[in-house]
Amino acid sequence: MPAEADAERPEEATARDAVSAPDAEGRPRRTTRRFPLFTRDTARPEGGGRAASGDAPAPARQWPVLTVICLVGLGLLLTALDVFRYGTLLIGVALLAGAGLRWVVPDVGMLAVRSRFTDIATYGVLGLAIVLLAMMAQPNPLLEIPFLKDTLHFTVSQ
Structure with missing residues (x-):
């Protein structure tokens, strides 16, 4: 079960640090969130809610x-x-x-x-x-x- 839970959990949006060498598993030793190469998720805008209930047209x-x-x-x-x-x-x-x-x-x-x-x-x-x-x-x-x-x-x- 723990392996399945890890597979379903999305990875953090990190970019490889150009200076760090990979560890034994191939992951970079240092990661940075400064310049992610791709976006996996976006934050919902502050006013992104609905102005009326969800069942309204x-x-x-x-x-x-x-x-x-x-x-x-x-x-x-x-x-x-x-x-x-x-x-x-x-x-x-x-x-x-x-x-x-x-x-x-x-x-x-x-x-x-x-x-x-x-x-x-x-x-x-x-x-x-x-x-x-x-x-x-x-x-x-x-x-x-x-x-x-x-x-x-x-x-x-x-």
Whole structure:
């Protein structure tokens, strides 16, 4: 029985150390986990759980990412229909909503790509940048930042 248990147990993901010589059984004397040559298993992502119960259909389990994708799609449609400012504002708000969902909802399904902090920072910064740029779009900007105008005049006139 012990031999069968050893056969079923997966080996550790280690790479041979280029410097170590093999022992009598052919295994390297020293092993390292620094640069494994292949991956036997991957860790489940932090938000890799389901947003709904397992018996719910797939779209219901992935409602956070579907919400963000639908809002971005609607924003792109509005932008294509020549409602540029509102379309881009909706895209930015969708990314900000994705950051909020990633922060509040513990299991967001496929909305979780990286660690929680990295996802929130990425969605938040990109969403905020898109919202600010949409508000500064010409003509008739909703937001004017005075030093940007001075910076533009300084760089163009020199």
